[in-house]
Amino acid sequence: MEEKSLLRFLFLMFGVLLLLVFTVFNLPYATPDKAELLDCTSTWCTSKNRFLKPHFLQDPxxxxxxxxxxxxxxxxxxxxxxxxxxxxxxxxxxxxxxxxxxxxxxxxxxxxxxxxxLTWQKGxxxxxxxxxxxxxxxxxxxxxxxxxxxxxxxxxxxGPLSGYPMMTIEDMTSATLAPLANADFNRTIIERGIDLTDLACLPIATGWFGKSEENRRLIKVQCFSMKGTANFYMRPIEGLTVLLDMDTKEVIQISDEGRNIPIPKAADTDYRFSTINAQQQMNLLNPISIEQPKGPSFTIEDHLVKWANWEFHLKPDPRAGVIISRAMVRDPGTGEMRNVMYKGFSSELFVPYMDPTDAWYFKTYMDAGEYGFGLQAMPLDPLNDCPRNAYYMDGVFAAGDGTPYVRSNMICVFERYAGDIGWRHAESPITGMEIREVRPKVTLVVRMAASVANYDYIVDWEFQTDGLIRVKVGLSGILMVKGSPYVNMNQVNQQENLYGTLLSENVIGIIHDHYVTFHLDMDVDGTDNSFVNVNLKREQTSPAETPRRSYMKAVRNVARTEKDAQVKFKLYDPSEFHVINPSKKTRVGNPVGDRPIENKDIVLWYTLGFHHVPCQEDFPIMPTVSSSFDLKPVNFFENNPILRIPPNVEKDLPNCKASASA
Ligand SMILES: [Cu+2]
Known part of the structure; x- marks a missing residue:
């Protein structure tokens, strides 16, 4: 007995010693001074900074x-x-x-x-x-x-009766450390054969599941092994979940399952170019960039962006990431700046995972409301995140004690010429007219990229000279994966539900969704607007009327109440949605009523959704997948607003020397 106690004591001492060494050398968590915060070099700026390369952190x-x-x-x-x-x-x-x-x-x-x-003017x-x-x-x-x-x-x-405010960076950092203060946690880590110094723990999801969690600010923490790779997300310690009280830092419960599940291998998970040896590097393309010898066609005065026929206010925000306000476009007919949108931003990102088992059921992230979409927007990488001709804007946010810090290069603004066509027409020789009229499409992009732990979201607000605004969300980064005993699908019983795809040996990519909701306070020519559902309906004809059996007609319904305006998209029941100003001359002709949301200062919420069934190409890092929606002028201008723009001609373009082989 004595020997056993001594062994246990030695074991615990070893654990405590390791923890101390780990804490002191690997996870500095001292109160940063102001200068440190302003340069964003401290761990307070982001809990993830400790995983980044030191030279990156020292970027002035x-x-x-x-x-x-x-x-x-x-x-x-x-x-x-x-x-x-x-x-x-x-x-x-x-x-x-x-x-x-x-x-x-x-x-x-x-x-x-x-x-x-709205009434404020410069000066x-x-x-x-x-x-x-x-x-x-x-x-x-x-x-x-x-x-x-x-x-x-x-x-x-x-504060509101239910729910809790967004986590601070300090909350997130302390959640990564708190489990290490628990002896049971350290014991299971060591028993699983993991060195505490290789451990990376992350606050995974808050959620709310049952009365026992009421009135407590709880989070579930899960851990990964960093051994042999920077891509620790691919090495989950499956089945181990720590329920943590974020206020007291107390470990409430440890769910210690899945000990039979191996930690997936580190090999072939690293995605950093520096880790790929020279023989394996792929060079598929010659260098490419956009040149603007006369400089950009936009100006940015503090936060006011003016480009071509557009003007808008651009603001970094800790929760939303990017807020576009007071977007106005010039009417080519009258020359006046016309209001389009008072305010647009992503209000929430909801990411539920489709696995009801113990270590996964709670993974229903609210990436903006819980983590702060803007707080997680890391500095953009010039030449790769944004092209050479980009302008960068910093965000200034506050740490949990109110100290301001700068998130440098958080947003970029650039003109994009992707070789696309603005409008065109060519005449066939049968008309005898030799006409080829084409205008190139150049747009202005406002970009932010948020890395919410493993996942990366690229949000673009793209402005076109024809009055269209395209809001695009790109998904990249690393999947949240599940450890599995299986190394090949031939081991899996047909009846068994993996809740996802076997991506690599012992790695399952779990099916999940991404719902990005945008708050769009449209102010088309003023605050009072109506929402119109223009539904395309199949209209049956009678044989006596026409040889055609059917045709499509647009049925316009002005939403009178919020309930009227709730729309669920259906693939085979197409609609477009108009925000109109019924008092304007170019109106679509709907009757103007006086119901709750008719001819009022209305706000739209649009949800852009992705169903994500992971595939092997998503391993170890995902090629970007994107989706978008358009805010397009419809009967807003009297005619094509870019009718009178000139075509490109060779003599106006930068003189670049073609290579001999071209
Ligand atoms: Cu996904």
């Missing part, structure tokens, strides 16, 4: 951007470093924060009321600068409104 911020001295010039300009510091001072002296520990989960500009923003004084702060004090959520100019907290409201 662009010296041409003076964030310390920046001041707002537009009512919608995001909070500046100076304003964040002022907010921090206001809060630290407020009674609510004096005696209790607190965390600031979100600090953003409280935008001025819409009528004020006018700015409306009062206000901030909206979501704070948790002693486990209770509060929403505060601050008047920054007056250094005052003007309103405190209790």
């Amino acid at each position: 911020p662009n010296p041409t951007r003076h964030h310390h001295s920046a001041v707002p010039h537009h009512p919608l300009d995001p909070l500046t470093v100076q304003e964040f510091n002022k907010i921090r001072t206001i809060l630290s002296s407020h009674a609510l924060f004096k005696s209790s520990p607190y965390a600031l989960h979100s600090i953003v500009l409280q935008e001025a009321p819409k009528p004020l923003v 006018d004084p700015l409306p009062p600068r206000e901030a909206s702060v979501v704070a948790r004090v002693n486990g209770v959520s509060h929403v505060l409104t601050l008047n920054i100019d007056m250094s005052q907290v003007t309103r405190i409201e209790p």
Whole structure:
């Protein structure tokens, strides 16, 4: 017995020692100083930074951007470093924060009321600068409104009755560490033959599953082995789930299953170019880039973007990522700037996994509301994330204690010429007319890429000169995979449901969905608009009427209530949806009513969905798959708004020397 106790003691001591060594050397978690935060070199900026290469972290911020001295010039300009510091001072002296520990989960500009923003003109004084702060004090959520100019907290409201605010970066970092303070957890890790120094744990999903989880801010943490690869996501420690209280950092429960499931191999999982040996590198293409010898056709003044016939305000946001506001397009007939959209942004990303088993049923992510889509937007990689001719914009956000930090190169803006055609027509020789009229299509792209743990989302707002806005979401990054005892499908019983696809030996890619919902406050020629469902219906004809048996007609239904406007797409019941201004001359002719959402300041929510059945090509990293929707002018202009643009001619283009073989 004595020997056994001694062994157990030695074993535990070994575990504790390893944990200490691991914590001290691998996971620095000290309060960062201000300079560190501003340069975004600390672990506070992102819990994932510790997995990135050191030279990347030391990338200096662009010296041409003076964030310390920046001041707002537009009512919608995001909070500046100076304003964040002022907010921090206001809060630290407020009674609510004096005696209790607190965390600031979100600090953003409280935008001025819409009528004020709409009437504001350049040169006018700015409306009062206000901030909206979501704070948790002693486990209770509060929403505060601050008047920054007056250094005052003007309103405190209790948070919503259910749910919790977005996690702070500190929440996420501490969730990765907290399991290591639990002896049972460390024991199972060691018993599974994993070195604690190879461990990477991640806050996986919050969710809410049953009464026992009520009134607690819980998260489930799962872990991976980093041994032999940077792509630790492909090496899950399957079946081990830690239920953690994020407020107390207490481990509530450890679900320790799947010990018979091996950790998938590290070989062939690394995706970094530096790890591919020279003989295996593929060079399929010659170098390519867009040249603009006369510079870009857009200007960006602080956050106001002007390009071709477009103008809009562009703001980085910790939750939404990118917010496009006050989008206006010039009418070629009258020359006036016409309102199109007051505000557009991705309001939520819902990603449910389709596996009801113990370690997977809870994986129903809310990537914006839980993790912060903007907080997870890492600096873009020039020349690869965005072309050479791109302009970059930084985000300025706040850490959990209110200290501002800069997320450099968070958004890029560039003109895209993809060789596409704006419009064209050629005449056949039978007409005797030799006509070939073609206009190239050049667009303006606003891009952000968020890496929500394993997954990468690329969000593009693309503006076209013909008045169309294309909103595109690209999915890339790494799958969330499940460890499996199987190395080949011939081992799998036909009756067994894998809930996904065997991608590699011991690796299953679980079926899941991505639903990206966009908040679209359309203001077509003003705030009061109506929503029209233009449904294409098959119309039967009578034999006496026409030799044709049927034709398609457009049936217009103006939505009178929110219920009317709820639309579920059906592949064989096509529709297009119009947001119209019934008071304008070019209106589509629908009767103007006075129902709840007719001729009112309406907001649309559009959900872009992806069903993802993983395939082997998704391993070890996914080629980008994208989907988009268009906000297209319909009877908005009197005619084709780019009728009068010139074609390309050789003499106007950059003089690039062709290679001998071309
Ligand atoms: Cu997916």
